[in-house]
Amino acid sequence: MCGICCVVSLSLCPPDSSLLKEGTTHNLRRRGPDSSQQLVKSVLRPPYHCLFSGHVLHLRGLLTPQPLEDPATGNVFLWNGEIFGGIHVEMEENDTQALFRHLCSCSSELDVLSVLSSVRGPWSFVFYQASRHYLWFGRDYFGRRSLLWQFNKEQGCVLVLSSVSAVSETDTQWQEVPAAGIFRLDLQVCAASEGLVLxxxxWRYSSNENVTEEANVGDRNLSLRDLSSHVSFKVNECPSLVVPVLPLNMALDVPEEPRFSDFADNEASIGILRSFLSEHRKKRLVHQFIDVLSRAVKKRVLCVVRDTDRSEGEMSKAALRRTHVAVLFSGGIDSVLLARLADRHVPLDEPIDLLNVAFASPNLVGQNHSTQKRCKEKRRLPSSECLNNADTETRDPLSCFNVPDRITGRAGLEELKALNPSRCWNFVEINVTLEELKATRRQQISHLVYPLDTVLDDSIGCAVWFAARGEGLVTNQGDARPYKSPTKVVLTGIGADEQLAGYSRHRVCFKKYGFEGLNKELQMELGRISSRNLGRDDRVIGDHGKEARFPFLDEAVVSFLNSLPVWEKADLTLPRGVGEKLLLRLAAVELGLMASSILPKRAMQFGSRIAKLESGTERASDKCVRLQSGAEEELPAKGSKPL
Incomplete structure (x- = not known):
């Protein structure tokens, strides 16, 4: 993973380094701490200049500083991505070099688009094609890597592209580059007209796909009003990029299925799942899903540099073990299943870090909050939640961090340990106080969430930032010790709910509009995931010099799920904790994860207890004043109740 930046100036003079704010450069270096360098390419007639800045996090092959320049052609390349398929990369080869070779061999627009269409994996990039004076840039189909743009007319005609920004009140507004396709600038045309022409x-489905609608659904559509007035924009329909996944199956010929009660306790819920698995066809489908998801996880846990030349010396074997993979771990079904599959492929002598975050309200610190009430509210939580009585919690100074995700996380850990007791599972309890949250948001997190600005973005952005940092406590044989996860790779379960109808709004939609409405809702979910989630999460996790990897958004996984009719993935006529993400729950049972398989969906902002920690009146879609620079933050009103 990398922090990449390109400044395009159409003035007579080369771009001033002041165009790259010091804060932006600092934030790019945090993303790529292993190598940093810059390069300027200038053409005098007509005049244009490009400043390229690359900051590398070394993850595979030989360390390859960026930007890359080809002396023979003058081409320049910035790459923030991973090639997990589509283009052959040798085990010891760096994928940046492999892709740059392919791009340098391109002689036409179609060639460039064909190469990028073939890449399987997350990416954003900038490619300067010197012979044609073209600047290509964009994000992958799902937008799994962040790329922002800023148009600046005050300092001449300037375009800035960057993985991350630094926010100040005087900044021209940054926006996320839409994951609508690949953008191209003809720099000679731009220089001659003294304006930017994009x-x-x-993205289009291939001609052999029987699809009538465009691939650019939801927030992928680029609105011209979002561009500055001095930027011209046009769409080139041919050639275009080929969508890397199959179109969504919109079939509605729903078969008759056996009916179950609208309510089921834990035992009955597992019984429902087992009854499905007793059907040969359903069981075969579940195994197909496990296989395709397992392959996606395998690529993401093995494509990382491992130190194979370990000198034993006098150090113990345990001291020599180094963790390379972590999972954002709430104990929910998505994260537990990813950990279970990672266990298949990570070498057995390596620990796996399970990053579990909890936020404490000052109202709960030192108080005896009611375990009994939580048990009643969350009746499907594992019974381990009720093990600690109120007296124990009062004596435990960390009891204020026993939030729902901490409880399900510990239960998920026990399931994983039972299935593979030989693995060292580092369950990292990341405890965050309100004071630390407020200070860190102001100093570090707000600019990473930007340009998103809602209360929901604040809650999720802060929770993911602290989780990915990985600083907390690990308990071994009753002894809790401070621990900081050294991993560079962080697995996250995003994409599961969007494809398998995991959100409560999906039940509302299904109740109103049936399977047809649910299909359209899921289509919209995947269409807007780039602008709603992925850019933000990439910026937040990348700030720690770590790379977010999304197995549920692997192209093969998405194609498999898109090929299925919606009722094979979810059946919302079934009880909560069973019907949503049904296919995933069946896979969990098949892999031995019984308790985790029937946990109902709980959003990270609620499970970690960050939602409404500072205000009890906000809605998720409200603009968040706490993300604004210099905004005053207040403690919760006296007597207010945390979630």
């Missing part, structure tokens, strides 16, 4: 090559 050409979009959009």
């Amino acid at each position: 050409t979009l090559h959009p």
